[in-house]
Amino acid sequence: MSQKTKINRYLNPQALERLLLLIATLLKYPGIGCRDEELQLDGTYKDLKKPQVSAPHRNHHNALQLVQTALRNLAQEIGINLPENYPAIPTIRKDLELLRDYQILEQRMYRWGYYLGTGVMDKYQLKAAFNALESQAIYQGDPQLRQIYYTLKLRLRGFEFEGEQDFFYPVRQHLNRAINHTDPEEMMSKGEYRHTLFHQINLLEQAIIQGQAIEISRSVDLYGNNKIGLMSVFPLQLIYYDIAWYLLYENASDRYAPRQGRDRTLAIGRVNRFKNHLEILTPGGRGIAAQKQSLQNAHQLLNNGWGLNLGDGQQQQLELQGKLEFIEIKVRFFPPVSNFIEEGELRHPQQKIRKGKLDFTTGKPTYLDYLIKLPPRSLEEFSFWVNRYSDKAVVLSPPQLVAKHHQSALNLVRQYQ
Numbered sequence: 001m002s003q004k005t006k007i008n009r010y011l012n013p014q015a016l017e018r019l020l021l022l023i024a025t026l027l028k029y030p031g032i033g034c035r036d037e038e039l040q041l042d043g044t045y046k047d048l049k050k051p052q053v054s055a056p057h058r059n060h061h062n063a064l065q066l067v068q069t070a071l072r073n074l075a076q077e078i079g080i081n082l083p084e085n086y087p088a089i090p091t092i093r094k095d096l097e098l099l100r101d102y103q104i105l106e107q108r109m110y111r112w113g114y115y116l117g118t119g120v121m122d123k124y125q126l127k128a129a130f131n132a133l134e135s136q137a138i139y140q141g142d143p144q145l146r147q148i149y150y151t152l153k154l155r156l157r158g159f160e161f162e163g164e165q166d167f168f169y170p171v172r173q174h175l176n177r178a179i180n181h182t183d184p185e186e187m188m189s190k191g192e193y194r195h196t197l198f199h200q201i202n203l204l205e206q207a208i209i210q211g212q213a214i215e216i217s218r219s220v221d222l223y224g225n226n227k228i229g230l231m232s233v234f235p236l237q238l239i240y241y242d243i244a245w246y247l248l249y250e251n252a253s254d255r256y257a258p259r260q261g262r263d264r265t266l267a268i269g270r271v272n273r274f275k276n277h278l279e280i281l282t283p284g285g286r287g288i289a290a291q292k293q294s295l296q297n298a299h300q301l302l303n304n305g306w307g308l309n310l311g312d313g314q315q316q317q318l319e320l321q322g323k324l325e326f327i328e329i330k331v332r333f334f335p336p337v338s339n340f341i342e343e344g345e346l347r348h349p350q351q352k353i354r355k356g357k358l359d360f361t362t363g364k365p366t367y368l369d370y371l372i373k374l375p376p377r378s379l380e381e382f383s384f385w386v387n388r389y390s391d392k393a394v395v396l397s398p399p400q401l402v403a404k405h406h407q408s409a410l411n412l413v414r415q416y417q
Contacts, residue, residue, distance in 0.1 A: 006098055017080065018087050022095050023104070023116070025071045031113030031155045032070050033063030064089045064096075067114065112154045123161060128172065130156075135174040140240050141182035143201065179243045180272045197247070197274035201238075204247070204278060208235045210285035213252040217275040232281055234264075236295045238271070241308060245271045250294045251313075252281070265313035266298045303349060306374055307381030319375055326373040329382065330396040332356075337392035338368035348372055369396075383408075 010016045025032060068089060075082050087095070096114070099105040104116060118126040130152065136142045137149035153168070161167040180194075187193045197204065197216060207214045213234055221227045232252040239246045251265045297320055301310050304319060304326075311319070318324040333341045342353060356367035374382060379401060386393050387408065395405045 006101065009094075010098075018091070019095055019098070021071050021075055021080070022067075022092065023099070025067065025074050026114050026116050028074060029070050030115035030119075031151065032115075033066050033110065034113030034154065062089070063110070063113070064092050067092055106160070108158050108160070110158065112157060115155060127161065127167060130167075131170055131172045132174070134170060135172075136240070139173075139175060139177045140245070141178040141186075142240075142245075143183035143185065143198070146183060176240070176242060178240075178245065182245060182272075194272065195276040196272045197276065197278065198245075198271060199276045200278040203280070204235055205238070207278075207280065207285075208237065208291070209288070211287050211291045212283065212285040213281040215277070215279040215281055217277045218269065218273060219275045220273050222273075230277075234286065234291070234294065236266075236291060236298060239268070246308065247271050247274070248295075248298055250298075264294075266294065266301065266310050266316060268308045268310060304375055305381075306348070306372075306378040306385070309377050309381055311375065311377030315375065315377060324375055326375055327379065327398055327401075329372050329374060329379075329398065329401060331370045331386055332394045332396055333368045333370060333389065334392045334394075335362075335364065335366070337389045338365065341368055341370055 010019055068087065071087070071092070072082055096105060100107055105114070121129060133145055133149050133152070137146040156167060159167050181187050181192055181196075182198050184199050196219075204214070206212070211234065213232055215230055215232050217230050218228050233249040234252055235247060235249045237248040239248055246268050247270075248266070248268050251267065253264075297316075298310065301316060301319060302308070305311075310316060315324060342355075350372055352371040354369040354371065355365040356369065358364065359366045372382075383401065383404060386395060386405070395402050
């Protein structure tokens with residue numbers, strides 16, 4: 001049958017309306033035609049990189065029946081009354097053939113549900129986004145993105161990439177791995193249940209978007225600051241940093257905050273160190289504008305400092321107002337470590353790197369000085385970073401940091417004695 005003959009079918013207003021409803025259904029319900037049970041069975045935790053292939057003995061189902069039901073539901077939503085059992089399954093099949101003829105659908109089997117194109121992305125952008133999603137799902141252990149990853153991988157099994165390359169080959173990968181359990185379903189499947197805030201992630205994300213004050217409970221304080229128990233906060237953002245997920249939040253009740261409720265202390269805590277407890281204190285929320293302002297302040301502090309320690313409320317206000325005096329730090333690095341330090345041009349926005357005198361044998365500097373100004377709250381975490389380079393790094397200033405590292409070196413010698 002010619003293309004012209006096929007398209008003539010749709011000169012009838014009812015047929016054209018049906019075709020538009022089909023397209024709208026595929027757009028609104030990507031993957032329609034795939035049963036939820038198939039997605040759940042394929043979302044296994046036995047092998048996070050390779051979801052199980054559908055078993056051949058699994059009960060057969062009519063994918064077009066699911067499409068028909070979704071199409072009729074959509075028609076009802078937008079006020080279109082369709083005759084009973086209309087459109088019929090064979091009619092939908094013919095409509096899908098037309099979409100293939102015009103390359104709205106691809107000329108292939110859609111075993112795991114129908115979808116149109118790649119949405120707002122082209123194929124290369126989709127591959128890059130899928131690689132990033134795979135990394136966060138597998139290595140960073142994001143439970144929500146993990147299920148999305150399984151669903152997309154199932155739908156894209158028949159997807160043809162440019163030049164028939166392997167779409168699922170991970171060209172880019174982030175290997176930073178979470179060191180604690182993050183996914184409640186995975187915990188249950190492995191018998192490693194943890195009563196942490198990860199069990200309340202959906203409510204937590206809702207509170208972030210709506211600016212709701214919540215009550216959470218810290219179960220452990222490894223820094224000896226006695227910050228354990230219930231606390232009321234405005235959650236601002238979930239952050240993945242190095243080896244774990246963290247919650248960036250603003251204290252909802254704070255002795256440093258003025259009475260109008262502004263300028264509360266900002267802080268960051270490991271999600272797994274909070275209990276499985278979340279209570280909404282202000283259902284109405286304070287609005288997204290207040291959330292964005294606090295988030296902006298928090299990231300200004302992060303950009304100024306080193307690591308995740310944001311300091312106390314008084315220091316934060318002085319720092320945000322530009323009234324806090326930063327400490328000048330100077331560290332001397334020696335080869336071969338100095339080569340790696342020099343390579344980090346964007347390690348910190350305020351850093352300066354100065355090369356020492358040249359070694360005439362190698363033609364390279366005999367040392368490298370790393371200079372930076374940091375708020376007092378960041379000295380501890382900066383010290384941890386310097387310590388990783390052992391005897392290839394010497395702190396030259398400020399005096400208190402020199403004394404700290406000198407004493408640390410003596411303590412280490414005693415440990416080996």
